[in-house]
Amino acid sequence: MSTSRTVQNVIERHQGNSLLTVQLPHPMPAQVGLDLSVDQPASFLDYEMVESARQAVESGQTHYVDVPGVMPLREALAGYLGEMGASGYGAGEVLVSAGVQEARFLAIQMMAGLGGEIALPAVVHPGVRKAAGVRSLKLTFIPTPRDRGYLPAVAEVAAALAAGARLLYLESPSRLTGAIYSPDEVQEIAKLIARFEARVIWDQGLAPWVAGRPYLSLGSITDVADSVLLIGEAWPGTGLESLMVGYVAAHAEWLEPIRSQKQIISICTSTPSQYAAVKAPSVYRKLHEAQLGLLWALRERAVMVARQLGAEVLDGSAANILALAPADVQVAQQRLAEAGFVVADGATFGAPGSLRFAVTPDNAVARALCHLA
Amino acid sequence: MAKKPKQGTDLLYTLIAQARTYNDTIIMGRGDPDFDTPPHIRAAAIEAMKGHGNDYSPPEGILPLRQAIAGRVRRINGIEVDPETEVVVTNGGQEALFLMVLTAICQGDELIVPEPNYNTYADAMNFAGGVKVAVPTYASEDFRVDPERVRKAITPRSRGLLLVSPNNPTANVITREDMRSLVSLAQEHDLILLADDIYDLFMYDGHEHVSTASLPGAKERTLTLNALSKAFSMTGWRCGWVVGPAPLMAQLKQIKAAVNAAPPIAAQYAALTALEGSFDDVERMRQTYLRRRKVVLEALDAMGLQYGFPHGGQFVFVDIANTGVGCVELVQRILDEQHVLIYPGSSFAAGLDNYLRMTFLQPEEKLREGLARMKIVMDKVFAEKGSRS
Numbered sequence: 001m002s003t004s005r006t007v008q009n010v011i012e013r014h015q016g017n018s019l020l021t022v023q024l025p026h027p028m029p030a031q032v033g034l035d036l037s038v039d040q041p042a043s044f045l046d047y048e049m050v051e052s053a054r055q056a057v058e059s060g061q062t063h064y065v066d067v068p069g070v071m072p073l074r075e076a077l078a079g080y081l082g083e084m085g086a087s088g089y090g091a092g093e094v095l096v097s098a099g100v101q102e103a104r105f106l107a108i109q110m111m112a113g114l115g116g117e118i119a120l121p122a123v124v125h126p127g128v129r130k131a132a133g134v135r136s137l138k139l140t141f142i143p144t145p146r147d148r149g150y151l152p153a154v155a156e157v158a159a160a161l162a163a164g165a166r167l168l169y170l171e172s173p174s175r176l177t178g179a180i181y182s183p184d185e186v187q188e189i190a191k192l193i194a195r196f197e198a199r200v201i202w203d204q205g206l207a208p209w210v211a212g213r214p215y216l217s218l219g220s221i222t223d224v225a226d227s228v229l230l231i232g233e234a235w236p237g238t239g240l241e242s243l244m245v246g247y248v249a250a251h252a253e254w255l256e257p258i259r260s261q262k263q264i265i266s267i268c269t270s271t272p273s274q275y276a277a278v279k280a281p282s283v284y285r286k287l288h289e290a291q292l293g294l295l296w297a298l299r300e301r302a303v304m305v306a307r308q309l310g311a312e313v314l315d316g317s318a319a320n321i322l323a324l325a326p327a328d329v330q331v332a333q334q335r336l337a338e339a340g341f342v343v344a345d346g347a348t349f350g351a352p353g354s355l356r357f358a359v360t361p362d363n364a365v366a367r368a369l370c371h372l373a
Numbered sequence: 374m375a376k377k378p379k380q381g382t383d384l385l386y387t388l389i390a391q392a393r394t395y396n397d398t399i400i401m402g403r404g405d406p407d408f409d410t411p412p413h414i415r416a417a418a419i420e421a422m423k424g425h426g427n428d429y430s431p432p433e434g435i436l437p438l439r440q441a442i443a444g445r446v447r448r449i450n451g452i453e454v455d456p457e458t459e460v461v462v463t464n465g466g467q468e469a470l471f472l473m474v475l476t477a478i479c480q481g482d483e484l485i486v487p488e489p490n491y492n493t494y495a496d497a498m499n500f501a502g503g504v505k506v507a508v509p510t511y512a513s514e515d516f517r518v519d520p521e522r523v524r525k526a527i528t529p530r531s532r533g534l535l536l537v538s539p540n541n542p543t544a545n546v547i548t549r550e551d552m553r554s555l556v557s558l559a560q561e562h563d564l565i566l567l568a569d570d571i572y573d574l575f576m577y578d579g580h581e582h583v584s585t586a587s588l589p590g591a592k593e594r595t596l597t598l599n600a601l602s603k604a605f606s607m608t609g610w611r612c613g614w615v616v617g618p619a620p621l622m623a624q625l626k627q628i629k630a631a632v633n634a635a636p637p638i639a640a641q642y643a644a645l646t647a648l649e650g651s652f653d654d655v656e657r658m659r660q661t662y663l664r665r666r667k668v669v670l671e672a673l674d675a676m677g678l679q680y681g682f683p684h685g686g687q688f689v690f691v692d693i694a695n696t697g698v699g700c701v702e703l704v705q706r707i708l709d710e711q712h713v714l715i716y717p718g719s720s721f722a723a724g725l726d727n728y729l730r731m732t733f734l735q736p737e738e739k740l741r742e743g744l745a746r747m748k749i750v751m752d753k754v755f756a757e758k759g760s761r762s
Contacts (some may be wrong), residue, residue, distance in 0.1 A: 004594050006532060006563045007621060013479060014624040024432075024630055035429070042427040050422045053639070057418065061608045062410040064403075067386070098464050098611070102633035114502055130631040134475065135502065242428055242638040263382055263494040265471050265632060266464040271609030272418055273637045 019133025022126045024101075025344035025356070036368055037344040038241075039100070039125075039175060039205065041295070041320055043361070045239035046283040049276040052226035056072065056275030061095040065271050067263045068255070069096025072278045076159075077234060077247050080281065084207060085220030086230060089103025089249040095259060096269045096277075099244035100205050103231040105131040106265075107201045107248055111167055111259045112137045119165035125175035125203070126348040149315030149323070150351055156187045161196040168198060170218070173206040176349040176356055178318025179206075183216040190221040197226065199254075204234030205246075208288065209320040211296040214363055219249065226251045235280035236320070237291045243273035245280075291361070295319035298366070299359045305369045314354060322365060323356045332372050339371045381522060384720050388704065390713040399743035401731050402704075402716035405543065407739075412655045414647045418610075421642030433626050434462025434614070440639050441648040442614045451572060451587035454610040458584050458619040461626055462644075465611040465635050466571050466600030471497045472632070473596045473615055476625040477565045478503035482532040485564070487518040489690070489721040491541045506531070507722065512692045515683045516543035520554035527562050529672055536585050537569040539576070539685030542631040542721050542730035546576065546685045550584045556591045561672070565621075566595040571613075572686040574604045574655050577663055580684040586617070593618050596625070603687065604655050605647045612636045631645060661747050662687055665733035665740055672744035673731075676751045677761035690718065695729040695753070697758045704729065706754075711746035734749040 014020060025037035068074060074091040081089050097103040108131045112118045116137055120128055123144040132139055142160045143150040151174050152160075160168065170189075172181045181189065193200055202218045217228045229250040233373055234240060262268075296319040302321065303313050311332075312325040323346065324331035332355060336343055341364075346354030357365045385402075392398040407488065409415075433439065439456035454460055463469040470493065478484050482504030488493060488507040492631040498505045506526050510516040536555060538547040547555070559566050568585035576582050586595035600613025615625060635641065669689055673680055679692040693703060700717035707713050718728025735743065755761045 004563050006565055007594055007618070008564065010477060010532075011620050011624055014476075014627060020627050020631060038429065042429060044427050045422050050419060053422060054419045057410065057415045060409045061609065062415065062607060064405050065609060097633075098636075099634040101630070105632050109500075114500075127631070130627075134628060134631045135480070135500070239427065242425065242430070242636045243422075244634055260383060260496075261500070263386065263468070264493050264500065266468045266611055268609070268611065270464070270611045270637045270640050272422075272639055272643075276422065276639075352656075 009121055017133050019129045020245050022129045023348050024126050024130065025230060025348065026342070034340055034364050034368065035342045036360070036364060037342045040233055040236045040241050041358060041360045042241045043237060043239045045276060048283055049239065049279045053272045057272055061271050061275060063271070065268050065274065067259050067268050069269060070274050073274050076278060078283050079232060081219065081230065084204070084217050086217045086225070086249070088222055088225040089142045089230065093249055093252055093255055095120040095248045095255060095262060096274060096370055097246040097248055097262070098269045100231065100233045100246040101127050101131070102265070103246040103248045105134070106130060106261055107229050107231050108132050108169065109134065110261050111199060111201060111254070116167070117165065118167045118169055119160045120169045121152045121171065123176055123350040124169065124171060128169060146265055146314070149177035151179040151181065154185050157189055158192050161192055161198055165196045165278055166196065169201045171203040173210060173318040174316070175203070175206065176346055176351060176354065177314040177323040178206060178316030178321050180210055180215055180317050183214055186216040186218055186221065189218060190224045193224045193227050197221065199229070200227065201229045201231060203231050206318045206320065207232070208236055209292060209295065209318040211292055211317065211319045229254060234277060235284040237288055238280045238283045240280055243276055245269065245273055245277045250259045292319055294361055295359050298363050302359065302365045302369060303324040305366065309369065309372050311372060320359050321356055322359055323354050325354045326372060329353050329355060335371045336368060341368045341371065343368070382496055385716060388708060388714060391708060395712040397548070398712045398714060399735060399739055399746070400714045401735060401740070401743050402714045404603070404732060404734065405608045406603060406606040406658065406734050407736060408658060410605060410607050410610070414605060414643050417646035418639040418643035419642070421639045425638050425642060428516060430638055430641060431633050432611050432630040433460070434635045435641050438462055438645045441645050442616065445648050446597070446616050450573065450584035452584055452592065452616060454757045455615045455619065458653060459616055459622050461615050461622060461629055462635055462641060463629065464611045464633060465617060466598055466602055467493060468632070469598035469600065469613045469615045470569060472625050472628055473598060474498060474503070475501050475559065475568045475628050476535065476596065476621060477533045477567060481530065483528060483530045485523060485526050485531055485534045487535070489542055489718060489725050490535070490537060492721050494535060510543065510701050512679060513691070516540060516545035516690065518545065518547055518551060518555070520551055520558060523555060524558055531562060531564055533565040533567055535567045538582065539572040541572070542688050543690040544683030544686040544688050545681060546580045547583065549581065549583045552585060553588060556585065556588045558592050559594060564594070566591060568595055568597040570597055571603055573599065575659055575662060575687060576685045577666065578684050578738065581636050582685065594758040596621060601644050601647055607647070609642070610640040610643055613642045629646060662733045665737055668737055668740055669731060669733055672748065676748050677755065691729040691731060692727060693729055696754050698754055699726045700729055703754065705749045707747055710750055713746050715741045715747070731753045
């Protein structure tokens with residue numbers, strides 16, 4: 001069988017796209033081992049949420065729904081954002097995405113436009129590079145010092161803007177380390193955004209897991225909220241992880257092209273998932289504080305163990321992840337793999353030499369760390 | 374500056390939004406079956422939420438579902454695929470087509486597309502920066518995709534050929550002979566074939582569905598999409614797939630992971646139950662559509678309208694040239710005056726101002742009422758014009 005030259009060209013073109021071929025910390029089937037590579041701890045859905053989905057599908061909610069999502073869920077998401085301080089986003093300014101990667105893709109591609117430009121932290125979730133690689137964007141990278149948990153310093157953000165960047169992608173917390181901007185830094189970034197008339201895609205998906213330090217969303221600074229597009233997962237820890245519910249919140253004018261593109265990609269987010277998520281706020285209120293306390297305590301314990309083992313602990317404030325720089329990352333990876341653990345490789349984020357462990361309620365991170373001794 | 378009139382997908386969603394403002398709207402445009410998802414599939418989804426709530430899925434979908442899809446395309450479409458490497462589960466047929474286009478087409482590449490066609494192909498092409506090369510089809514030929522016209526559209530920049538059978542919106546079914554000719558053309562000019570099989574289970578009047586990839590020499594260069602939406606009335610669940618040769622599917626999988634994750638676990642288990650179970654519900658729906666088609670076509674005959682005869686699918690594409698009114702104006706008038714939503718042909722391709730797309734996707738009684746309301750407007754239109762010719 002001869003190989004088609006056209007097929008071969010297509011393959012070579014895609015394989016030559018170094019952004020597109022970035023490996024994500026793929027969720028692994030459970031039987032492969034203990035998966036500590038995930039962004040959010042997985043948990044079973046609460047009965048209330050299952051029941052909400054059941055009632056919806058039994059009553060005929062099995063058809064297409066509005067592209068941006070069902071209104072009760074968008075209202076709930078607007079409330080969720082408001083609880084995080086970003087109260088300027090109404091239900092009409094929220095779109096329900098099929099998970100956070102779709103939110104990233106829609107935000108990056110539609111805000112930048114074909115052939116557009118975007119400035120990214122040099123260390124950022126690999127899904128960002130991947131989303132940018134689907135069609136060529138001009139990327140500039142903002143330096144990310146290791147001693148800040150790979151979060152760009154405000155001065156570097158200012159330098160990027162001074163150099164001409166007008167669309168930024170920022171994570172707070174960092175998806176690799178959980179490092180966050182302080183409230184003062186967020187205020188400074190807001191001033192820069194206003195001064196340079198720039199726009200920011202702000203990934204705050206891990207913000208609910210911040211502990212020990214105050215968190216401020218850039219979307220909560222009302223002076224610049226019109227220039228800030230928020231993305232993230234909704235109500236983490238309620239079991240929605242497997243149902244793929246994310247959000248994009250933005251000024252209505254920005255949301256319109258994103259809505260159009262969402263229609264082109266997937267028409268709407270899965271209806272049963274949306275109806276399960278409608279009940280997530282009450283479950284979240286019941287569970288979250290205890291979950292956050294537990295994960296933070298487990299993380300603090302893991303930090304101590306990691307230090308005793310000689311690993312460098314990277315700065316972070318998110319209870320659900322722990323990033324380490326072991327003395328020999330390859331040896332560490334090999335030992336973890338032999339023990340059946342899967343962790344996220346910092347190299348795919350742009351930080352070779354580091355590993356990210358998910359902190360989960362079963363304290364699997366402690367068992368994993370034992371293998372680094 | 375005057376606001377640009379809405380077109381394509383945006384126009385359709387504007388019409389849908391208006392239709393929702395009436396409490397007696399009859400929708401005869403949108404491709405959303407009126408049947409609810411069969412009960413055993415709904416139950417499977419709820420059980421999955423309980424039992425697999427903390428499972429993550431790989432981006433290409435859970436293996437049992439990929440195995441079921443491989444079994445389905447082997448059994449029904451005559452396509453042999455390896456579920457490990459040649460199947461990717463998608464968030465519906467829509468995402469499947471988006472991924473197929475992005476896999477095959479880059480900026481400046483040409484994709485040959487018989488017209489009219491489903492409007493989001495153009496949207497996906499625009500996103501990729503590709504160039505759509507339209508091959509016209511005509512109501513007088515039942516919208517047949519003529520291989521000779523396709524041949525004339527091929528240029529050195531042609532990268533692929535899109536084949537949709539039964540077609541949306543024309544309902545044309547590509548015959549085995551024509552499909553063979555089209556595959557031969559693709560081999561001769563080294564084109565990638567993008568096949569949309571989403572209506573493959575809805576064939577009428579003894580016409581056969583021929584899957585492009587099932588023909589000799591086609592599989593190595595064909596990406597085929599399908600979904601649960603139409604066959605199992607699962608439009609809201611968002612679960613579909615692409616199958617194709619492993620080297621191309623590896624690239625499609627990379628793009629898939631960049632765009633979004635796998636469908637929700639619950640939707641995947643619902644899809645698995647649908648594919649592993651009986652297809653009796655699908656056959657019942659097909660028989661129902663067959664009866665409804667008769668109702669619609671008889672009403673169109675009574676109104677004095679021409680159409681391409683729909684031997685498959687869930688639509689009829691109606692020629693309104695004899696009304697002397699453009700499709701957007703006519704659709705708007707039917708919606709404003711009678712609260713019946715029909716899709717304008719121009720939303721499927723430029724220059725199709727003389728066509729409407731109507732579906733069979735309402736209960737018979739509702740269809741009859743919608744058609745009666747439509748006739749009121751059509752009678753007025755013809756009266757204003759002075760004749761039906």
